Amino acid sequence: MKEEWCIPKVGAEFVWRMEDLLDLYMQPYDPAFPVVCIDERPCQLIGHLQPPQPVQSGRLAREDTEFSRHGACSTFLMFEPQAGWRHALVKATRTKRDFADCLKYLLDEKYPSASKVRLVLDNLNTHTPAALYETFPFPEALRLAKRIEWHYTPLHGSWLNMVEIELSVLVNQCLKRRISNIEQLRQEIAAWEHARNAQKAMVQWRFTPPDARIKLKHLYPSREEIPS
Template structure:
């Protein structure tokens, strides 16, 4: 419950470029190709795609999203390890937000999403430097829907990934084109769920103070 309130309060804070709120998460992507060539659309007939497909392994897409600024960036990785996660954090801190005082990071409770990832990837002084520039905000257990990047990931899937892509290079190019268009639009999330809303709609999650004495 307290993690939910922490995140909802964070989302209500005014935009501050010195303390950007960045939501991060990743999803697996199956690399799938065609066995038979697809038939292009014809007048009065849609494109045809054979139901058979070939598998070419899997990879992971890490998505970083700053909801208040309408910015997102995806990194496609062959694996989904602590090192991959740490590389994403280094990109956020060293390249995108090098001048920020601190990045307020929103993430779920996956076992790779910890400061330990920095220490297992970088020399200790660098790991400490990076860690000190992050303010960690975790979603509640079973509450990853409170991470706004989940909304952006769903849009990525619907607009870009619902088709057969058989290799990482092509996947990177397709996602980069999607990302460029979304960033040009400065697309944001209209988040309206606040702590007062949570105390009403999710009242059963809160402890009762009716019988406590002052």
């Protein structure tokens, strides 16, 4: 029997969310309305069964193929692309409460004087204003929710969230090795974060609304009326 692949259907819903994000990225920097991208990734905690052997003269470092598992945790990464700032919170779980705690940190610790934080995030079921109301008393949840402007990526379009690029950098520069406990993971990520922030490292985002209207023209419902 021939296997059939299920191709996600995208169209008007995808287009308006994409246009919203691309327009947001094109706006000039405004410290009163910072654009912050947020997402998280699971991290496995893996240790050595045999001590690794360091580099020696004429010999590369060696690591035994066997390893031990020590559970998993989640790394929540917040990234302000226009300022070249990022911060990671490593948590044991990935619940609505964990997400709400990250938002409270973002609003009260990093941007206490901002009028609103323009938040870019995907459609994970924990990424919702309801997380605030399930975590904090109503007055506190309402206060926090009113300071956020929510911008969601399209379904099947999480690549439009710039933090995905920064998470890839984090994995390649910091996480492609064995880290056995959550405290060590926090220390390693904090060192990576400090170095990246000191450089004010930014994402060179080149996908603009005109690019989308050309390259993804087939997604637009009224193709003959698409502005350049």
